[in-house]
Amino acid sequence: MNPEKHVIMDETAIRRALTRIAHEILEKNKGVDDTIMIGIRTRGIYLANRIAERIRDIEGVPMPVGELDITSYRDDRVRIQSAGSASALRAPDIQDKRVILCDDVLYTGRTVRAAMDALIDLGRPKMIQLAVLVDRGHRELPIRPDYVGKNVPTSKLEQIEVRMNEVDRNDEVVIIQQRG
Numbered sequence: 757m758n759p760e761k762h763v764i765m766d767e768t769a770i771r772r773a774l775t776r777i778a779h780e781i782l783e784k785n786k787g788v789d790d791t792i793m794i795g796i797r798t799r800g801i802y803l804a805n806r807i808a809e810r811i812r813d814i815e816g817v818p819m820p821v822g823e824l825d826i827t828s829y830r831d832d833r834v835r836i837q838s839a840g841s842a843s844a845l846r847a848p849d850i851q852d853k854r855v856i857l858c859d860d861v862l863y864t865g866r867t868v869r870a871a872m873d874a875l876i877d878l879g880r881p882k883m884i885q886l887a888v889l890v891d892r893g894h895r896e897l898p899i900r901p902d903y904v905g906k907n908v909p910t911s912k913l914e915q916i917e918v919r920m921n922e923v924d925r926n927d928e929v930v931i932i933q934q935r936g
């Protein structure tokens with residue numbers, strides 16, 4: 757049977773959610789001094805870039821962005837790189853910085869756990885906060901986001917797909933339900 761798909765966020769909803777998150781980051785941290793956004797590959801990088809761009813527009817200050825590839829830190833795949841491998845992070849120094857990790861979907865929390873491991877191997881951030889576009893629940897680790905675009909209660913049989921212009925044909929979030 758073909759899966760059933762529903763759009764739960766369109767381009768406008770995504771744009772508004774990212775603008776709100778940018779304001780929330782500024783309000784919670786009273787600005788963005790010593791702050792760096794780090795996107796988790798793949799779509800987390802584009803989200804980090806978009807939020808950083810809004811922060812620059814609102815505050816008129818620089819907002820550095822880095823990229824994290826956590827492939828070698830996952831606990832469900834064979835570790836193929838040594839810890840602290842330079843290829844894991846492309847970013848300015850994170851030592852004593854406030855790091856805002858960005859990802860598209862938060863589910864079990866294992867990706868974020870791996871991202872925190874990768875970061876801490878490379879320095880000691882002053883603080884790590886987490887921004888996600890969609891929190892779909894079903895956490896397997898004690899991880900919670902500081903900034904959420906949309907909370908989407910899901911069944912484990914459903915799948916959330918985030919599509920972004922930078923790599924997909926359009927901007928949207930869809931929920932996919934396998935028909936019985």
Ligand SMILES: O=P(O)(O)OC[C@H]1O[C@H](OP(=O)(O)OP(=O)(O)O)[C@H](O)[C@@H]1O
Pocket residue numbers: 796797798799859860861862863864865866867868
């Ligand atoms: O909380 P978790 O259970 O770890 O799930 C969330 C992760 O799953 C997806 O990544 P995926 O591994 O599918 O790779 P992708 O980003 O390349 O799609 C998504 O982009 C998140 O990073």
Ligand SMILES: O=c1cc[nH]c(=O)[nH]1
Pocket residue numbers: 861863892914915916917918
């Ligand atoms: O539904 C899910 C679960 C994990 N990662 C996703 O991108 N979607």
